[in-house]
Amino acid sequence: MYRTSITMLLSLGLAACGRGRAAAPRAGDAVAVRIAPVSVDRIAPPVTATGTLGPKEEVTLSFKLGGVVSRIFVDEGRAVRAGDTLAELDLSEIDAGVVWYGCPPLEYIDAAKIRAPLQGHWATQDEFFPIATIDSLQGKLREAGVTFDFHRYLARHAFANETAVGPGRIPQTQYDPVWSQQAWDRTFSFFSRWLR
DSSP states (O other): OHHHHHHHHHHHHHHHTOSSOOOOOOTTOOOOOOOOOOOOOOOOOOOOOOSOOOOSSOOOOOOSOOSEEEEEOSOTTOOOOTTOOOEEEEGGGOSOEEEESOOOOGGGOOGGGOOSOEEEEEETTOSSSOHHHHHHHHHHHHHHTOOEEEEEESSOBTTTOTTOOSTTSOTTBOOOHHHHHHHHHHHHHHHHHHOO
């Protein structure tokens, strides 16, 4: 390897010392020159592999509500806090709705704008959404003449979430297969009644 390098350097040196003279650049032309020290380095071979590249950690997002977004209250990149209203939905295209576990703060609910029948599934031991809030919500809906069908279960938050089991779950949650099945049966019956 060293012989090859020395041979190349000598060849380049002899070529530069030839008989002919190179034309000198004109005075106005700038010539860029970069000087670098000669070094001997090892070049790492490329790495090739087969397999699946995946993230170390993955977070699944899910939406609690569906519908057409009519207004957005936050700008992209802006920090938000728990309880901030992010967007408003156009409810005119919703024929029926089912709510599981929670609701927005009551001051943001304009029950007079709700035209679709609602069903709700609430956990009486929910630490995130106290059942007293749901009692107040019922009063608001009743006062506005909204058709609703609410059910309470002796359960914790996320009682229909099959992943809310074991030591890795959020402590305030707990899957309950019996209440989950009953809530799903009621949900499908409700939709079959209102969505035709």
